[in-house]
Amino acid sequence: MKIARDTLNFILEVCKSSYPNEFAGMLSADGDVITDVVVVPGTESTDESAVMQLFMLPNIHTVGTVHSHPTGDTRPSGDDLELFDTKGKIHIIVGAPYTISSWTSYDNEGKPVKLQVVDYEFKEDKENW
């Protein structure tokens, strides 16, 4: 799997702006490149876990999940591992301070996997022409 550089930068920005709260979203892909993040509504709440918000989503077609750990520790929690098992095959945890080197990607069993960052050409919507 790969992720578009612009998509990763967007994720890092949203994580930063959600701090000190958790941010969570679903990932969608074009072929084998992750190009989109569906932001989960209500993850700015301080009282509820972002992971719990992801659990409550219907099974829309996505390749995986992304969420932030304001503690900076990018290891998955017990709840995270359960989530990984049910919501797709690639899961990103971004730790504070949310830089290009402070995230880890996991497979659905919680094993760290390499996610290549690529330059992706976002297609223009030609239908409107």
Ligand code: ZN
């Ligand atoms: Zn977590």
